[in-house]
Amino acid sequence: MIAEPEVEIHPQKIIDRNKRKEDKFNFIKAILLDIFLVFYSLIVLQRAIYFKFILDLRELPFSWNEIGIIYLISVVTGILWTSTKTSLSCKLFGIAKDNKITKWTVEIFSWFLFNITFIAGWIVTKFSIVDIFSSEGIQGAQRIFGALFQPEMGIFDDALFAIIETIYIALLATLISIPPTLLLSFFTARNLMRDNKIAFTVYYVLRIILNFIRSIEPLIWAIIFSVWVGIGPYAGMIALLVHTIASNAKLYSEAIENIEEGPIEAISATGANKIQIVWYAVVPQILLPFLSFTIYRWDINVRMATIIGLVGGGGIGTMLMQYQGLARWHEVGLIVLMIAFVVWVMDYISARIREAIY
Amino acid sequence: MILEVKNLHKIYNSGTHALKGVSISVEAGEFLVIIGLSGSGKSTLLRCINRLIEPTSGKVKFLGKDITHIKGEELRKVKSQIGMVFQQFNLIKRRSVLTNVITGKLGSLSTFNSIIEKFDKEVINEALNNLETVGISEKAKERADSLSGGQQQRVAIARSLMQNPKLLLADEPVASLDPATSNSVMHYFEKINKDFGTTVICNLHFLSLVRRYATRVIALKAGEIIYEGLPHEIDETWFKTIYGEEAEEVEIR
Numbered sequence: 001m002i003a004e005p006e007v008e009i010h011p012q013k014i015i016d017r018n019k020r021k022e023d024k025f026n027f028i029k030a031i032l033l034d035i036f037l038v039f040y041s042l043i044v045l046q047r048a049i050y051f052k053f054i055l056d057l058r059e060l061p062f063s064w065n066e067i068g069i070i071y072l073i074s075v076v077t078g079i080l081w082t083s084t085k086t087s088l089s090c091k092l093f094g095i096a097k098d099n100k101i102t103k104w105t106v107e108i109f110s111w112f113l114f115n116i117t118f119i120a121g122w123i124v125t126k127f128s129i130v131d132i133f134s135s136e137g138i139q140g141a142q143r144i145f146g147a148l149f150q151p152e153m154g155i156f157d158d159a160l161f162a163i164i165e166t167i168y169i170a171l172l173a174t175l176i177s178i179p180p181t182l183l184l185s186f187f188t189a190r191n192l193m194r195d196n197k198i199a200f201t202v203y204y205v206l207r208i209i210l211n212f213i214r215s216i217e218p219l220i221w222a223i224i225f226s227v228w229v230g231i232g233p234y235a236g237m238i239a240l241l242v243h244t245i246a247s248n249a250k251l252y253s254e255a256i257e258n259i260e261e262g263p264i265e266a267i268s269a270t271g272a273n274k275i276q277i278v279w280y281a282v283v284p285q286i287l288l289p290f291l292s293f294t295i296y297r298w299d300i301n302v303r304m305a306t307i308i309g310l311v312g313g314g315g316i317g318t319m320l321m322q323y324q325g326l327a328r329w330h331e332v333g334l335i336v337l338m339i340a341f342v343v344w345v346m347d348y349i350s351a352r353i354r355e356a357i358y
Numbered sequence: 359m360i361l362e363v364k365n366l367h368k369i370y371n372s373g374t375h376a377l378k379g380v381s382i383s384v385e386a387g388e389f390l391v392i393i394g395l396s397g398s399g400k401s402t403l404l405r406c407i408n409r410l411i412e413p414t415s416g417k418v419k420f421l422g423k424d425i426t427h428i429k430g431e432e433l434r435k436v437k438s439q440i441g442m443v444f445q446q447f448n449l450i451k452r453r454s455v456l457t458n459v460i461t462g463k464l465g466s467l468s469t470f471n472s473i474i475e476k477f478d479k480e481v482i483n484e485a486l487n488n489l490e491t492v493g494i495s496e497k498a499k500e501r502a503d504s505l506s507g508g509q510q511q512r513v514a515i516a517r518s519l520m521q522n523p524k525l526l527l528a529d530e531p532v533a534s535l536d537p538a539t540s541n542s543v544m545h546y547f548e549k550i551n552k553d554f555g556t557t558v559i560c561n562l563h564f565l566s567l568v569r570r571y572a573t574r575v576i577a578l579k580a581g582e583i584i585y586e587g588l589p590h591e592i593d594e595t596w597f598k599t600i601y602g603e604e605a606e607e608v609e610i611r
Binding site: 268 | 434436441442447450451453461467472514518521
């Protein structure tokens with residue numbers, strides 16, 4: 001009847017056993033990480049530094065065999081290196097020997113990794129001071145900045161309508177997102193869903209789906225929906241809507257997870273049911289954060305709606321893209337100025353509203 | 359007998375063995391005070407009694423009925439008959455005092471009516487009466503978080519009175535209040551106990567309050583009952599056993 005543990009195990013033994021298990025697990029993790037680090041260094045050394053920088057090849061030779069050989073070398077080196085318990089990964093997972101060799105390897109290898117990564121980045125981005133200060137480049141810059149300061153006012157009407165369209169795309173996406181986001185946020189809040197297995201499964205599956213949707217940028221959603229429903233503001237709106245729901249559901253549910261447990265306990269002690277508990281103990285605590293997130297999101301959506309226009313999501317972005325394609329820089333100048341102004345105003349308003357409600 | 363707890367054990371998922379075979383029986387009308395250090399299992403015991411948490415083993419009988427493992431509708435019905443007051447008051451901060459008091463009645467209101475916040479005249483009057491009982495009816499329209507700590511705790515008491523509780527649990531109700539306010543809040547528990555005959559089980563820290571209000575005392579240490587008796591019987595030796603050798607009694611008047 002009484003759930004006393006039957007056999008008393010000395011606590012120290014349990015701690016030791018757990019420690020051994022953890023060490024074994026960490027050792028495997030360290031091996032995998034070491035293999036990866038060695039593999040990464042070799043690939044970077046070969047392709048970026050040797051082929052591109054030293055030999056200055058335009059087309060990089062590529063063969064799976066070569067990569068395979070490099071991988072094999074890394075596996076062998078990685079395993080051997082981890083076994084000595086002096087590698088960087090051992091240090092990271094806390095299983096390294098505490099001696100001078102470890103200290104030196106860790107320091108030297110970290111520096112080595114940092115430097116080759118920086119150099120590889122330099123090579124990949126084709127970093128060049130010459131390009132920035134070439135006379136041709138300076139001329140181009142002058143053209144663009146000059147146009148910015150002499151905007152073509154002839155298209156002001158069109159641009160105004162387009163930017164209003166953008167603001168409405170953002171507004172509608174934000175407004176429509178509210179009810180589904182609210183609903184989803186309750187089902188993705190851990191503290192409301194941990195009571196039983198079914199609820200927890202729903203929580204888990206929804207979280208994975210939302211994470212997936214959120215990890216796809218609105219720009220890509222806009223491309224998908226411009227194929228689905230046709231190019232235009234509607235595609236842009238749906239793209240924003242989808243992303244807004246997924247991101248705000250996360251923020252909302254985190255707000256729910258951070259509420260005080262006390263009122264929930266108090267209301268449930270009165271014999272209230274689940275819906276009443278949520279209405280009286282959860283909702284009043286999350287109303288303001290929700291409002292604040294939503295207003296902030298509108299502000300973000302105005303900026304995103306501009307970008308989405310570039311791939312056919314309608315509004316000012318689409319207009320910008322057209323004039324840029326025609327190289328009509330004075331028109332581009334006007335559009336850029338208008339976007340900057342609207343974004344600045346939205347940013348200011350949303351910050352003010354959020355200040356006021358807290 | 360209103361409450362009977364038999365050989366109660368509670369082991370949390372974290373492995374903490376919070377209650378180790380606690381047995382108490384409480385007669386109707388008693389003012390039972392539970393004392394003990396933080397972590398001695400006082401709060402866990404109260405939460406097992408009104409089943410905010412489920413005991414691991416043992417038995418809890420309320421009004422002769424076994425409530426140890428009941429669930430759903432049945433559990434809510436039992437909860438609605440046991441009032442509870444907390445150390446941190448646990449009011450809904452942004453709502454009015456009156457709404458907060460009415461939430462005590464949620465167990466017997468329909469879900470729909472409670473969500474559109476349509477309350478009968480009777481319920482509102484009952485809430486005002488209960489605010490009267492704890493002496494702050496003039497604050498009914500104010501926001502709960504604009505009140506002082508002592509006033510908030512009185513609102514919480516009024517909320518529990520809405521349940522017409524047979525049993526009132528209080529989890530260190532004065533631990534976050536200053537000494538003078540503590541005494542006045544305890545005074546309301548006494549009033550409820552004497553005037554309405556409500557049984558009170560209260561966790562307390564200050565022995566002077568215990569001596570003044572309790573009709574019986576139980577001391578918990580590491581999840582076990584180490585003392586049971588009348589408040590004036592706790593002497594220096596017992597005090598040191600309950601609170602440890604280092605402890606010294608602090609007077610609160």
